[in-house]
Amino acid sequence: MDLGPHATFIIAAYAASVFILALLIGWIAIENRSLKRTLADFEARGITRRSDERKSTLHKAEPHQSPA
């Protein structure tokens, strides 16, 4: 593929776009992993959300009821 006399500009445009998008994708993916780790850490220490506490109380009170 011959990019002609302005190949440098074309390659630079594609490289810059790929670099910015890779940073964005990487940031979102890494943040997701870190948040999941933090949540798992909280749950391991027995700290759960109020809604989860209510759910577990309901399940204890009605053990035969299938979860919705």
Added chain:
Amino acid sequence: MALIDLANPTRFLSLTGRILPWLAAATALVFAYGFWLTAGAPDDYQQGATVKIMFLHVPSAWLAMFGWVVMSIAALGTLVWRHPLADMAAKAAAPIGAAFTLICLITGSLWGRPMWGTYWVWDARLTSVFVLFLMYLGVIALWRTIDDPTRAGRAAAILTLVGAINIPIIKFSVDWWNTLHQPASVVKMSGPAIHPTILLPLLVMAIAFTLLFITLHLAAMRNEILKRRIRSMHMMQAEAAPGR
């Protein structure tokens, strides 16, 4: 699942967990097809091979504006309907929109140097897109400045709706003012003014960019829900701490 069910963050998380892998795969496939078409696209009779920059520049420009439109709809959701996911959607869209705007500015400059003889001119189209980039940074800064997400969401929603005036200014700047930037050649009343051999890769790349935006937006919204859960757990932990 009814649309109203998506107001429940837990249901939203389970839905995104199911559809994100498919969306990511579809995005990768359309990008692969788009790059293949781009590589085989003929040179333009005036621009030569630099037309290949357009396959990045035009879709990123569309997505830069689309990002602000998404944020504006989410801002209405926050202020008018008080939808529980609206401000999360707005906050998640801001960095993605900013990234696409930055790509648009960089690729535009790299196309401008060989074609116009300059990287930058302060004409209406370029300036209004640069203002859009600054507005994205402003909204991101506002989100980070106010600690309480609900208050930050309302403030950001007002700023977003005020900034929405810039979207028609960007779109019609080439018609309203005498600019160096060319007028619309794809979305116009008389139909596209581009040869099909160049229009097809452009549209495929636009679909790929749009799919990427949707994928990243859903993933970022998922992160925002998790952040708020962690925040509420931190607060519960502080409340339960001895001495309170």
